[in-house]
Amino acid sequence: MVPLLLLIALATLATAVVLRHFLPLLRNPGLPKGSFGWLLIGETIAFLRPHPSNTTGGFVHDRIARYGTVFKSHLFGAPTVVSCDEELNHFVLHNEERLFQCSYPGPIRTILGDSSALVVTGERHRQIRAMFLALVASTGLKPAYVASVSESARSVVASWRGRDTVTFCEEARKVRSTSFCRPLQQFPYKVIMEQVLGLSPDEPVARRILEEYQTFMKGVISFPLTIPGTPFARGMKARKRISDTMEAFIEERKKNGSSKQGVFLDVLLANKDLSHDDKVAFLLDSLLAGHETTSVLLSILIYFLAKSPNIVEQLKREHESIRSSKGKEEPLTPEDYRKMDYTQRVVSEALRCGNIVKLVHRKALQDISFKGYVIPAGWKVLPILGAVHLDPSHHVDPEQFNPCRWEGLNQTNSKSFTPFGGGQRLCPGSEIVKVEAAFFLHYLVLNYRWKLDGEDVPMLHQYVEFKRGLPIQLEPL
Numbered sequence: 001m002v003p004l005l006l007l008i009a010l011a012t013l014a015t016a017v018v019l020r021h022f023l024p025l026l027r028n029p030g031l032p033k034g035s036f037g038w039l040l041i042g043e044t045i046a047f048l049r050p051h052p053s054n055t056t057g058g059f060v061h062d063r064i065a066r067y068g069t070v071f072k073s074h075l076f077g078a079p080t081v082v083s084c085d086e087e088l089n090h091f092v093l094h095n096e097e098r099l100f101q102c103s104y105p106g107p108i109r110t111i112l113g114d115s116s117a118l119v120v121t122g123e124r125h126r127q128i129r130a131m132f133l134a135l136v137a138s139t140g141l142k143p144a145y146v147a148s149v150s151e152s153a154r155s156v157v158a159s160w161r162g163r164d165t166v167t168f169c170e171e172a173r174k175v176r177s178t179s180f181c182r183p184l185q186q187f188p189y190k191v192i193m194e195q196v197l198g199l200s201p202d203e204p205v206a207r208r209i210l211e212e213y214q215t216f217m218k219g220v221i222s223f224p225l226t227i228p229g230t231p232f233a234r235g236m237k238a239r240k241r242i243s244d245t246m247e248a249f250i251e252e253r254k255k256n257g258s259s260k261q262g263v264f265l266d267v268l269l270a271n272k273d274l275s276h277d278d279k280v281a282f283l284l285d286s287l288l289a290g291h292e293t294t295s296v297l298l299s300i301l302i303y304f305l306a307k308s309p310n311i312v313e314q315l316k317r318e319h320e321s322i323r324s325s326k327g328k329e330e331p332l333t334p335e336d337y338r339k340m341d342y343t344q345r346v347v348s349e350a351l352r353c354g355n356i357v358k359l360v361h362r363k364a365l366q367d368i369s370f371k372g373y374v375i376p377a378g379w380k381v382l383p384i385l386g387a388v389h390l391d392p393s394h395h396v397d398p399e400q401f402n403p404c405r406w407e408g409l410n411q412t413n414s415k416s417f418t419p420f421g422g423g424q425r426l427c428p429g430s431e432i433v434k435v436e437a438a439f440f441l442h443y444l445v446l447n448y449r450w451k452l453d454g455e456d457v458p459m460l461h462q463y464v465e466f467k468r469g470l471p472i473q474l475e476p477l
């Protein structure tokens with residue numbers, strides 16, 4: 001009797017799994033071509049297989065060849081429409097909250113927290129985003145801010161003096177499957193810490209947060225198992241400790257006031273629309289989003305430039321000309337930044353080839369017809385930003401690092417170039433990043449020659465990793 005009941009239970013479970021997997025296919029005619037892969041896991045494992053960041057990777061490449069730039073699949077546990085099509089990507093990004101909604105997988109939401117800008121939707125998202133826009137407006141291209149970024153870039157590059165080799169992503173060598181570009185993190189971390197909290201990165205609170213951050217990031221990119229001791233569980237704990245440290249810091253600031261003027265924390269604390277949790281989450285987001293992505297961009301610049309001596313020469317000429325009109329130690333100004341035309345093309349090309357954020361996660365809020373396809377309500381929609389960056393019909397020889405392709409073109413906002421996403425969720429940090437990257441290059445090309453210490457490649461997992469840690473041989477000029 002018991003074996004029979006067990007058999008019936010198993011058969012019911014198996015039928016439920018099969019139906020759950022395939023029913024969405026039967027219910028919805030007019031879907032794009034594609035396949036759902038295996039039961040339970042769908043095609044997620046093949047989709048996540050790492051590949052060089054300046055290629056689309058085998059999975060996307062094969063599907064585009066077989067089905068075209070829009071195809072269906074089963075990813076992250078949900079029926080999915082994958083878009084490598086610039087028009088559909090634009091349509092999805094620009095119809096946020098009307099036809100589509102931001103929808104990151106459960107584990108990412110768990111570790112980022114309920115109040116993270118990437119997780120909240122509707123009115124709450126509008127309020128939190130408004131604070132990010134205010135942060136950007138408070139920096140803008142204001143002389144004092146620009147001078148402080150310049151000083152941070154100068155001091156980080158100067159700290160490498162006397163070293164023959166720098167391994168930019170040191171941690172990648174020690175702990176497999178992490179890519180923390182430590183020597184490069186210092187610079188964006190310094191900028192964001194000073195701007196938001198008015199703290200120097202050497203102060204104990206800032207050091208504590210950075211240490212916890214390493215554990216947190218290992219959690220973000222790990223397999224989402226909440227069992228104690230796993231990197232994911234440790235990451236969640238680290239997030240909680242960062243959040244507690246921030247809270248204590250806020251309380252102290254409320255009591256004692258700030259010793260520095262123009263620190264964004266004071267603007268944040270004065271905001272009556274946001275709850276205490278939202279404010280802590282804002283601080284976390286700005287520190288976390290604000291420096292990991294930027295340090296990856298800097299490492300990608302170092303990598304591609306190491307392979308392109310002619311481009312470095314041209315960059316150097318631009319920066320020598322800017323420096324020739326000012327003193328050796330004088331910080332860069334907004335006017336200097338505006339003269340960095342070629343540098344901006346180099347940065348845009350690194351963003352295109354680096355694909356730091358390969359895709360964004362959305363879901364359809366209602367049935368949608370687009371170019372003859374049906375995207376059913378509730379389905380996941382994945383605009384693959386990187387696939388459009390590498391589409392030869394939009395970018396000639398897309399795998400080549402060639403800044404000249406940007407001459408006379410719009411480098412900020414076109415349908416075929418969206419490294420910072422678009423629409424209501426366009427990255428608020430894009431301008432901050434570009435100034436940091438340009439100033440970093442200024443001090444780098446004027447102070448060093450460099451080459452790769454053996455071959456290494458930026459590999460795209462869900463993030464960019466250099467397998468060997470990007471070791472570089474530096475030669476002071």
Ligand code: HEM
Pocket residue numbers: 102117118129132285286289290291293294297356357360361419420421422424425426427428429430432433
């Ligand atoms: C190279 C560096 C960076 C890249 C490639 C990048 C890319 C992106 C992308 C693609 C999105 C859109 C996500 C989506 O639509 O779901 C985004 C959102 C966001 N980014 Fe960045 N980002 C970078 C640097 C920064 C910096 C420096 C900050 C700090 C201020 C920042 C803060 C944010 C925030 C808060 C959001 C969420 C915005 C919202 O949902 O309204 N990012 N970023």
